[in-house]
Amino acid sequence: MPDLARYSRQLMLPGFGSGGQAALGAARVLVIGAGGLGSAVLPQLAAMGVGTIGIVDDDVVDATNLHRQTLYAPFDVGAPKAARAAARLRELNPEVSVRAHLDRLSSSNALELFGAYDLVIDGSDNFPTRYLVDDAATLSGIPSVWGAVHQFGGQLGVSWSDRGPTYRDLFPVPPEPGTVPSCAEAGVLPSVCTVVGGLLVSEAVKLITGIGEPLLGRVVAYDARDGGFRELAYARDPERMPVTGLIDYEAFCGVAAREETDATAMTPPADQTPDEISAEALAALRAAGEAIQLVDVREPWEADLASLPGAVLIPSRQLVARWSELDPAAPTVVYCHSGYRSAIARDQLRQLDFESVTSLAGGIDAWSREVDASVPRY
Structure with missing residues (x-):
């Protein structure tokens, strides 16, 4: 039996009740990335009682992460993020099952990983992984809640090929390599990770419990400088080629070609x-x-x-x-x-x-x- 006192403030929400809590307890959610967005998403999933949480990240904690990746402390520097995040979640809520996947998500392991989960939350920080997650979720028949942050803003949406458009319908072609700087290159306001991460969790909860309307066919953008939100609606692209298998996403996004160019240069x-x-x-x-x-x-x-x-x-x-x-x-x-x-x-x-x-x-x-x-x- 779940700890009813722990979850009482969400059990009393209109339409939530014991049924919503039972759905959370039975859910299996895979989180891609234990960085800025992951640090906002993972504790909330555990605290709310999501039954099984998977964490995919092959990176280690760096001192430059600490201002926004609040799952970690200075003594975690050098330790695997997924392992440290998993340990922290078990401390937050011993009732949940946490699995740490310390491998990098790739075309060779994505379908096997996704097959063990009901929903994926993509908090990755690069375009090859975002397209890989979207395609793997499509082939696995599960929804993907995705988010991205950059400097003072962020955006998020829900991708679910069985019920609506996907990330590929919104962004059919990746940007040219080097045109969108990473957080390491452009910086990010820590609170933006918290805002977007919280919204990602809300979307996941809506999908799990059936409460509310998920951001399917809609993308929301947030700008911390004016505190404003914008919403953009989009639909399936009827001319888009169907996803039939996983590909080389580094090559698709031009990363491999850029590295080759850099090497010859x-x-x-x-x-x-x-x-x-x-x-x-x-x-x-x-x-x-x-x-x-x-x-x-x-x-x-x-x-x-x-x-x-x-x-x-x-x-x-x-x-x-x-x-x-x-x-x-x-x-x-x-x-x-x-x-x-x-x-x-x-x-x-x-x-x-x-x-x-x-x-x-x-x-x-x-x-x-x-x-x-x-x-x-x-």
Whole structure:
């Protein structure tokens, strides 16, 4: 018997009652990602009494996660997220069964995993995984509640091919690689994860209990800066090809092609400047005394946290106005936190006829990981 005192405040909700609680107790919910959204979703599922909760995440806790991934404490840094999250949920509610899947979700394991659950909540942070989740849910015949966050906003919806449109109907084509920066590249307001995560749980509860109208065929967007919500309705695409099997989602989203391009860019013809330079290669050039113009296109607060000696700080938003402070004839390396902003800055400087300019692959974060661990990571 469930602890009625524990669940009393939800049992009294109109239309919920013991039937709703029984449905939650019998439900099997798989959560993809134990990061910012997962940290908001997982405790609520456990606290409400969802009977079986699966957690898929192959990452480990990093210090940069702690401001928004509130499942973890500083002593968890370096530990597997799925394992630590599972342990935390068992502490929150010993009545629920929690399964930690420490493998990365892939085309080879998704259908087997999904077959053991009734519903999936997708809190992943990349497009290949989102399309994989959507296709695997379609083939498994289960609904998927998906969400995404970016800087000050987020969006969410419900995808269920048996009863309505899916993520592929809303986004038939993935964005070009590198056009949508990750949280590591663009940042995220922690409270946005909490808001979107709470809405994901509400959608899951509606699907499990049958209470209310799920966001099927609707996507909701939230902007913390004005506190507003917007809703967009969409329908099935009659011309969309049916999902008949799982594919290579890295290739579908252009990630593999981009990585191949990046790899070949490191060995260009002698008269061509590479698009990127590795941290180790840059370190070797600096150690050899090569005269390199190093340009930091991050924000001043980032430079206060960590920087490379001798770099000229010009935030990316000011680069076009301040490019004259640089020498267009000097060999130039541009860097940011992880390589996204510096790639854009590189292209801007090339359009301004800089003779030799390249981007630091992986940014200062790669420098800290591969060259000098004394440079703080953030």
